[in-house]
Amino acid sequence: MPQTCKTHLECSLCSKIFDAGRAWNLCDCGGPLLVRYDLARLRAEWPRESLTGAVNSMWRYAPALPVSHPNSIVSLGEGMTPLLTTRRTGNRIGAHNLVIKDEGLNPTGSFKARGLSCAISMCVEMGVKVLAIPSAGNAASALSAYAAAAGLEAHIFMPADVPQANFIECKAYGAHVTLVDGLISDCGRIVGEKCKTTAGQPGAWFDISTLKEPYRIEGKKTMGYELAEQLNWILPDAILYPAGGGVGMIGMWKAFVEMEALGWISSKRPKMIAVQATGCQPIVRAFEEGTEASRFWDGASTVAAGLRVPKPLGDRLTLQAVRESAGCAIAVSDRDLMDAGIRLASEEGIFAAPEGASCVAATERLIREGFLKPDDQIVVYNTGSGLKYLEAYSVRFPRTAAGQTDKLGGLITPR
């Protein structure tokens, strides 16, 4: 089994070719670069049966990942997350084959671990030493953790209202944290400028923003490989994915194309359904207007921090996957997604991020509207742990004051 069969990078917009194994950001034309592999060779040398008993992390798919040397891999146990059957939620909302892929069990509590495990491994391989990222939360935590594990320097730029969990994680992991009195787009601009001014110098900052950097998506695509393996190589009827940047969905779509070329799956594709919040829904608007790209969403606001992306860089690729799969894009309100989160916790024991919960709310509506059928096999990705969103959930569960009693118990003083 080869360590990797990557051949080159290719611009997703203009198809220009780039050397693999060098530190690139976007194409000259502004398009995100994607890694290409010698899939014919992989097909011959890497049968899916060889996975049995292999590594218990996303690195079991190493031949279809870009890292050349096993020693470069920086792993904290990311991937191989459980696919959980629902016992009550599915039946209540009329989706009788609803399963949840629980990405909250990744290191740093979110799917972001996959992308950054892959990207940081490539940094180790390419000799990149200093990394910078704008992030509303979980990507910052994951970058900080993997940079710490690799001994690299990480610079984080976060909106000042970032959840406490992400702030503390980044600080504990030893990252250089700057709180910005603005939006993630402001953070992105600051990172971009700093990278430009240090370029070519020793200690230059490398922008590791998703899709501006071509390897994070390779880690994220393993969500697709794993799902196929867990479902015995038959993809489901529909996948609901919370689309902030949308790269998780783009990555899975890429994985499906690769796996078909490997002979691992048929040409059957699930409906890819992008879920957003009503307070920030550029992909939904573009989908409904029939345009290829999205427009900046003014006044972006939602409790689901990961969905607060007003103009995702991967909008075109996300919309492509949605349309080619006969899926759709749908927005749910903050109230509905928080309600769905609390019901998912109390009915299934899964304490989901609001982003993941939004997909459960969306499933309920799409079943009601007939877009999804009661017997469809439906997979919802919970992209992170509810533990990262204590502030959001706390609003619903105020701490009982001394002497008071709520209907679920209360505070008592023992004799």
Next chain:
Amino acid sequence: MPQTCKTHLECSLCSKIFDAGRAWNLCDCGGPLLVRYDLARLRAEWPRESLTGAVNSMWRYAPALPVSHPNSIVSLGEGMTPLLTTRRTGNRIGAHNLVIKDEGLNPTGSFKARGLSCAISMCVEMGVKVLAIPSAGNAASALSAYAAAAGLEAHIFMPADVPQANFIECKAYGAHVTLVDGLISDCGRIVGEKCKTTAGQPGAWFDISTLKEPYRIEGKKTMGYELAEQLNWILPDAILYPAGGGVGMIGMWKAFVEMEALGWISSKRPKMIAVQATGCQPIVRAFEEGTEASRFWDGASTVAAGLRVPKPLGDRLTLQAVRESAGCAIAVSDRDLMDAGIRLASEEGIFAAPEGASCVAATERLIREGFLKPDDQIVVYNTGSGLKYLEAYSVRFPRTAAGQTDKLGGLITPR
């Protein structure tokens, strides 16, 4: 491969025998009950080679677990946590073969998930419907989650100063939460009384406190099975485990005995090292005084909530494992364990619970004192995620105020 080979329960103190598969608490003599298996039959029918490609959770060891029917199993993906090589911490403290078993990646962010997955599965099998627990934190979260997944009723009694993460989790999972203006021992007394007064009635409360209930330890012992499998069936030279109740260590010790009877491992045992906090060290005191049991630790106080157990029910069994293995018991200060936690995060990308971090601090001291050798293979269990202890870590990382700058960045206002 049989689903289970359990035969009976046996009192760990007086060896009295009890029927397997019924809902028991302690023996009449006050001793905790342990599950026994037909290990000879298992040895014949369950070779370790059959594990390859098996279930990706602790339920891969189902034949050595007590559940009779696969349909009873309530699983959220617990177990199969990564064993992480340290790159910098080990070398810095002079332990060159230090690995971390990261239990923080379990559902609900701690090793407690293992015990409660097993115990709740047995409740489903035995028809127990209402559960109660006194808990300082993570056991409550795990009980709440698994009870929700099984559709059972959970009553939680927590000290009023319990971390916010645990409080919110329990509420979101739909448990009945009572905050008690007292210690965990007060909570335990309240639960005990309520169970006594409802016994025999419909909706009787079942006390699912660890070791008072005989199946949680069976889930916890899978930490031992997994470690052996991950180390290719050769146990390490030393295991450091944060001992609050101590049941994780007792469970592993039981697993080692079982695995030797199965022919899976040799008679080699690691030094079992129980780590406590200086503010609550009943096991350390008993170890040093040479007594078989511990005495109640007055004024228990430590930031590591899981170590705040003034008189563990499993003290005798913990001390037995420590002594039979030529291990030791050692206490570290809150300052040292928090320092170790922050260094582990920044050096390895592992954001550990203070309990897990205490074992790294202890390793450093035991290497310095010569009790552990630089080339020993040392396994530290990080029992939970640092995310559950944001209040504790926040003290070290105050949020930067507007306009201020700390040495790792600061808050800036973009133009």
